[in-house]
Amino acid sequence: MKNNLNELDLNLLRVLKAIVETGNTHAAAEKLGISQTSVSRGLAKLRETFGDQLFIRKAHGVEPSELAEKLAEAVDEMLNPVKKVMESYNSFNPLQFDGEITIAMNIYFLELYGDGIYSALKDVLPKANFKLIYWQGETLAEMLNGHVDYMVHFSAFPLPQEIYQHKLQDIDLCLVARQDHPVLSHSSDWEDIYHLPLARLIIDGVNTKRSPIEEIYLAKGYQATLSLVTHSTRVLLNQLKHSDAILFGSSYMTTLDAEVATYPLPLLPKEVRSIQVNGGYLQTKRGFALNQLLHQTMQTFFDGLTQPEQ
Numbered sequence: 001m002k003n004n005l006n007e008l009d010l011n012l013l014r015v016l017k018a019i020v021e022t023g024n025t026h027a028a029a030e031k032l033g034i035s036q037t038s039v040s041r042g043l044a045k046l047r048e049t050f051g052d053q054l055f056i057r058k059a060h061g062v063e064p065s066e067l068a069e070k071l072a073e074a075v076d077e078m079l080n081p082v083k084k085v086m087e088s089y090n091s092f093n094p095l096q097f098d099g100e101i102t103i104a105m106n107i108y109f110l111e112l113y114g115d116g117i118y119s120a121l122k123d124v125l126p127k128a129n130f131k132l133i134y135w136q137g138e139t140l141a142e143m144l145n146g147h148v149d150y151m152v153h154f155s156a157f158p159l160p161q162e163i164y165q166h167k168l169q170d171i172d173l174c175l176v177a178r179q180d181h182p183v184l185s186h187s188s189d190w191e192d193i194y195h196l197p198l199a200r201l202i203i204d205g206v207n208t209k210r211s212p213i214e215e216i217y218l219a220k221g222y223q224a225t226l227s228l229v230t231h232s233t234r235v236l237l238n239q240l241k242h243s244d245a246i247l248f249g250s251s252y253m254t255t256l257d258a259e260v261a262t263y264p265l266p267l268l269p270k271e272v273r274s275i276q277v278n279g280g281y282l283q284t285k286r287g288f289a290l291n292q293l294l295h296q297t298m299q300t301f302f303d304g305l306t307q308p309e310q
Contacts, residue, residue, distance in 0.1 A: 008049055013075045015042035016054075020072040024061035092289035098127040101294070104143065105152040107134035108201055109277070111233045112252055113152075113301075120301040124293060146282065150294045154203060155276035165280040166295070168302040172274050174310040175263040176247040176254075177240055184246065184263040190220060193266060197227035197245040199236055212272055213248045250275075251308040262310040277302070 018028035018039075025043060029036040047054050050071070055062040064072070103117070114132055121130060133139070135153060142148050144162060152168065159165065175193075177184050183192055200211055217224040228239045237257045239245050247253070251262045265273060279298045285291040 009045070010079070012042050012046055012049075013071070013078065015039055016046055016068060017072045017075045019043065019055065019062060020064045020068055022061075023058075023063065027061075094125050094293055096127060097125055097290070098129070100129045100131065101125065101150075101290075102131040102133065102148045103150050103152070103294075104133050104135050104139050104148045106154060106157075106203060107231050108203070108233060109152050110134045112256065113305075117152075117298070117301060120297050121294075124297050143282065146285075149285075149291065150279065150281050150298065152277065152279050152298070155278045157203070157278075159280065162283055163280045164283045164286055165278045166299070167276055168279045168298060169277045169305065170274050171250045171252070171277060172307060172310070173248060173250055173272070174265055176249040176251075176260055177245065177263060178242070179259055179261045181246075181261070181263065182244065188264045188266050190222070190266045193246065194220070194222040195225070197225045197243065199228040199230075199239050199245040199247050200226065201233065201236060201249075202229060202231050211248075216268065216272070251310045254308055262308075264310070 014032065015028065018031045019025060022028045022031060025039045026036050029039045032039070043055070050067060053065050054068050055064055101121070103121070105114070105117075110132060118130060118132060121128070135151065135157075139148060139151075140159070143151060144160070151163070153159075155165070155167070175184060175188060183196060187193070194217065198213070200213070203211075214224045214226075227243065227245045228236065230236055233253075233256060236247065237253065237260060240247060241257065241259045246263075248265070253260055254262060279295065279302075281291045281294065
């Protein structure tokens, strides 16, 4: 083959298929609804790419070589996915769609944003049936198998390239503890807070063994004392309200319970002073109307959020 296939115009493959099926450039032109001159030019370009023996000239037309026949067979395999995407756009009606949609989220996001996300989705897909689940060990496999339509997770969560991700929001971090905390009300300096007990949420796949904050404690020569490690935001908030424990979290926690307050972070590297929230879905579904709608709806929801002041 003489030229780079990356430069091949896919329309030329439609020309090739039509010539193989009709055995005649004039008939191929009629089949495609274009001029015979355009077909002849396309045939010349195909020969430049695939070689002069692509077709053999006959008295009343052309005879395809084995290569031409194989390429014609491959055209449908290549173009059918595109046709399916276009059909999904043409036939997809959000207001009438009554299928099931599965959204997987880190459990913290499910508790924090679940109600709002469900309302936003229900507005655009009123007849759909929803499953809002929290991300577990087997969820990635379920997503790769096509059983999860959309995910919301921390950007630090490792995901394969098969999943397209886009940023939904940046969340600024702070210390979270009970109102009028006896230490934090006066200082958030490391030497004043390192001895305080820590509480933290488990982020499956990111900090199940040791969180980034614990690594920072060690780097500074401190030993973090974990009083609570949990999946449950409710249990975490209860611990913060009734002890001197502190959480490296976000001001969104105050929207879940008015008895906790936010305090400034101690001196930390810039890269750990905020976290990024990503949305995502399978790369193979990027062109599908439903997934595009989910993407747009999620982005609009997160764009409308205002993080509470710290």
